[in-house]
Amino acid sequence: MRFLVVGxxxxxPNIVRNLLELPDVESVAVSDVDQARAEKLAKRFPRTxxxxxxxxxxxxxxxxxxxxxxxxxHAHLATDALLAGxxxxxxxxxxxxxxxxRQLISLADRLDRRLMVGHVFHYKPCVRKLVQIAHSGQLxxxxxLDSVRxxxxxxxxxxxxxxxxxxxxxxxxxxxxxxxxKRVAATGACHVRHPVTPQETIVYLTLDYGDDCIGHVxxxxxxxxxxxxxxxxxxxxxxxxxxxxxxxxIRVYDHGTYEPEKDTPYYPTIRxxxxxxxxxKENEEPLKVQLREFIASIREHxxxxxxxxxxxxxxxxxxxxxxxLKGDGGFVEVG
Numbered sequence: 001m002r003f004l005v006v007g008x009x010x011x012x013p014n015i016v017r018n019l020l021e022l023p024d025v026e027s028v029a030v031s032d033v034d035q036a037r038a039e040k041l042a043k044r045f046p047r048t049x050x051x052x053x054x055x056x057x058x059x060x061x062x063x064x065x066x067x068x069x070x071x072x073x074h075a076h077l078a079t080d081a082l083l084a085g086x087x088x089x090x091x092x093x094x095x096x097x098x099x100x101x102r103q104l105i106s107l108a109d110r111l112d113r114r115l116m117v118g119h120v121f122h123y124k125p126c127v128r129k130l131v132q133i134a135h136s137g138q139l140x141x142x143x144x145l146d147s148v149r150x151x152x153x154x155x156x157x158x159x160x161x162x163x164x165x166x167x168x169x170x171x172x173x174x175x176x177x178x179x180x181x182k183r184v185a186a187t188g189a190c191h192v193r194h195p196v197t198p199q200e201t202i203v204y205l206t207l208d209y210g211d212d213c214i215g216h217v218x219x220x221x222x223x224x225x226x227x228x229x230x231x232x233x234x235x236x237x238x239x240x241x242x243x244x245x246x247x248x249x250i251r252v253y254d255h256g257t258y259e260p261e262k263d264t265p266y267y268p269t270i271r272x273x274x275x276x277x278x279x280x281k282e283n284e285e286p287l288k289v290q291l292r293e294f295i296a297s298i299r300e301h302x303x304x305x306x307x308x309x310x311x312x313x314x315x316x317x318x319x320x321x322x323x324x325l326k327g328d329g330g331f332v333e334v335g
Contacts, residue, residue: 001024001025001063001064002027002028002063002064003025003027003029003062003063003065004028004029004030004031004051004054004058004060004062004065004066004086005019005028005029005030005065005066005068006031006032006057006065006066006067006068006077007032007067007068007069007091008030008032008034008038008041009037009068011068012030012032012068013041013044014287015291016028016030016041016045016048018287018288020045020047020048021288022288022292022295024295024299025047025295026047027048028047028048028049029048029050029057029060030042030049030051031050031051031053031054033053038050038051054080054081055076055080058084058086059084061084061085061086062086063086063087063298064086064087064088064089064294064295064298065078065086065087065089066089066090067081067088067089067090067091069091070157070158071093071095071096071158071159071163072096072158074090074091074093074094074095074096074100075095075096075100075103078090078095078104079103079104079107082108082111082113082115083111086113087113087115087298088104088108088115089118089291089294090115090116091118092117092118092119092120092167092311092314093163093311093314093318094117094308094311094312094314095311095315097319098316098319101308101311101312101315104308105309105312114297114307115308116306116308117306117307117308117310117311117314118290119168119290119306119310119311119314120168120287120290121171121172121286122172122175122290122305123286123289123305124243124286125280125281125282126241126249126250126280128282130172130176130230130239130241131172131176133250134176134239138234138236138237139232139233139234139237139238140234140235140237141234141235141236142176142177142233143212143213143233143234143235144213144214144215144216144231144233145173145176145177145214145216145230145233146216146231146233147169147172147173147215147216147218147230147231148218148227148228148229149165149166149168149169149217149218149219150218150219150226150227151221151223151226151227152221152222152223152224153221154221155199155201155221157194157195157196157199159199160188160190160200160201161200161220161221162186162188162200162203162205162318162322163318163322164219164221166203166205166318167318169217169230170207170217170314170318171310171314173207173215173217174310174313174314176232177213177215180317180335181207181208181209181215181317181334182208182209182210182333182334183207183208183320183331183332183333183334184207184208184320184321184324184331185205185321186204186205186206186321186325186329187203187204187325187329188200188201188203188325189202191222192221192222200325201220201221201222202220202221202222203218203219203220203321203325204216204217204218205218205219205321206331207317208331226244227244229241229243236256237252237253237254237255239253240253248277249280250277250278251276252275252276252277253273254271254272254273254274255270255272255273256271257270257271258271290306316334316335320332
């Protein structure tokens with residue numbers, strides 16, 4: 001298969017490197033608004049050439065196109081690539097609006113082309129293990145989910161911290177819960193001057209899944225230390241996922257409370273039991289797993305795991321959160 005990667009900036013080189021390690025990939029072409037940057041990337045890897053600036057590059061009819069550009073360009077680049085006959089992989093977030101996402105999904109279906117969104121954490125072995133644990137029932141009924149994703153930068157000019165970082169946590173939450181939240185509330189602040197428009201550098205989201213189950217996401221570009229920590233609390237056990245722990249990313253705590261006896265006042269009794277550390281055998285780079293799934297969906301003529309509809313559901317949640325963020329921080333219905 002012949003691939004075209006549009007965008008040679010921060011994430012583009014990782015896409016190129018992983019594609020060239022897959023046996024199904026014959027060659028990779030690179031396109032960028034900065035020709036010198038594209039040429040520099042092409043020199044780093046064999047079987048890599050420089051293509052004209054998109055959308056002119058699409059005329060060469062590549063089997064698949066990976067779009068790794070600012071979100072403001074996603075919709076029109078993906079549309080042109082689909083119309084040129086290519087299957088399309090788009091980095092998250094899929095588009096700026098849910099309406100753009102719906103149009104892309106409809107176009108891909110009409111042209112019988114695969115449309116995949118780069119929700120890379122969905123393919124991370126640790127995340128898959130966490131989802132497996134939650135779905136196995138050993139945690140019991142999920143009561144809440146809580147996550148922190150913080151670092152100093154990278155400050156993006158095209159989106160705020162919520163649109164940049166929260167998609168990772170929201171897609172993990174959806175995989176665990178099997179559904180999107182019913183409503184979402186968001187508050188945030190901007191702490192760094194922006195050359196065009198203010199972009200929030202810290203945001204707190206609260207997600208209501210119904211049945212007294214809530215989720216909380218804290219994303220932050222303005223933190224002195226890096227943190228990627230998630231808690232999934234059930235009524236039987238609780239799991240903690242530390243994505244930056246080198247050897248023990250997941251721990252399952254047999255902690256909780258005892259149910260009171262009948263006809264007695266309710267005073268919660270704390271229960272502390274064993275702590276288990278699941279073995280995670282797979283250590284393959286998630287991006288490679290994701291791109292392999294994209295290729296398999298093309299070969300097998302099926303939807304990829306994170307298809308356009310997965311991207312749409314995420315954007316609907318982000319749109320509702322943005323409405324709350326720009327308003328008074330109250331709950332806004334999703335979808």
